[in-house]
Amino acid sequence: MIPFRKMHGLGNDFVVIDNRHGQWSLTTDQVRLVSDRRFGVGCDQLIIMEAVEGDADLFMRIYNPDGSESGACGNATRCVASLAMKERGLDQVLIKTRRGNLHATAAEAGDITVDMGNALIDWRDVPLSEEMDTLSLPIQLGSLENPVAVGMGNPHCVFFVEDADSLPLEKLGPQVEHHPLFPERTNVELATIRPNGSIRLRVWERGAGKTLACGSGACATLVAAVRRGLSARQAEIELDGGVLKMQWLENGHVLMTGAVATAFIGELDL
Numbered sequence: 001m002i003p004f005r006k007m008h009g010l011g012n013d014f015v016v017i018d019n020r021h022g023q024w025s026l027t028t029d030q031v032r033l034v035s036d037r038r039f040g041v042g043c044d045q046l047i048i049m050e051a052v053e054g055d056a057d058l059f060m061r062i063y064n065p066d067g068s069e070s071g072a073c074g075n076a077t078r079c080v081a082s083l084a085m086k087e088r089g090l091d092q093v094l095i096k097t098r099r100g101n102l103h104a105t106a107a108e109a110g111d112i113t114v115d116m117g118n119a120l121i122d123w124r125d126v127p128l129s130e131e132m133d134t135l136s137l138p139i140q141l142g143s144l145e146n147p148v149a150v151g152m153g154n155p156h157c158v159f160f161v162e163d164a165d166s167l168p169l170e171k172l173g174p175q176v177e178h179h180p181l182f183p184e185r186t187n188v189e190l191a192t193i194r195p196n197g198s199i200r201l202r203v204w205e206r207g208a209g210k211t212l213a214c215g216s217g218a219c220a221t222l223v224a225a226v227r228r229g230l231s232a233r234q235a236e237i238e239l240d241g242g243v244l245k246m247q248w249l250e251n252g253h254v255l256m257t258g259a260v261a262t263a264f265i266g267e268l269d270l
């Protein structure tokens, strides 16, 4: 039996397995099974906590429900950071991910702030399949056009639209996810800038589908909006599951602050 925690950040939900003693090794089929809401516990991402050498407190591995691995997951980083902070009695921890060490700190009212690292805006780093300006991609799908590409350790394709809520994300998301300009597929964001400066955001996640929130997607959207001259460097982003407070620092790093919650604790019989 493998113990797990079911956690979420704004409804973006995770099965979190503590494998710091290295006793378990999940196959891709098992990752898919655990993530499948029809047969398993079900989650947007399966997160494995692993032991690490060096400065970081732990390594966080991120699997999508289709079995693919991602380099970044903002909401899960807050969840895992909150576990590590409680465990160590600290108000800051360093979480290692495939893209590097992410510094997380306790914020007001139980929220967690994560420095999600540098936003990547060179086409090679997103990555895109050919040289181009990431500020304006030649993609047109119905009323969707001219998106911005941003890398946050995972790829994002951000469309600015009149009304994100009026568009069929379930139909458009998979088409953009598999667009040939993205050799590693992409996460897809539909964003609307509101008159008060906040941003309404809906996300189709690579390898997962429509989710209630996506932390790295919120980071990418703020960066895209600032680069387009549509937003200040600090903004609130409203996802289906709640609000993230975002800031793009002058040094290129993106800060994300938001809530975390544990839904329940259980055991997997694989």
Ligand SMILES: N[C@@H](CCC[C@H](N)C(=O)O)C(=O)O
Residues within 6 Å of the ligand: 012, 044, 045, 062, 064, 069, 070, 071, 072, 073, 074, 075, 076, 154, 155, 187, 205, 206, 207, 208, 211, 213, 214, 215, 216, 217
């Ligand atoms: N939920 C995440 C992103 C998860 C990974 C993504 N689906 C990918 O494949 O890159 C977040 O909060 O950032």
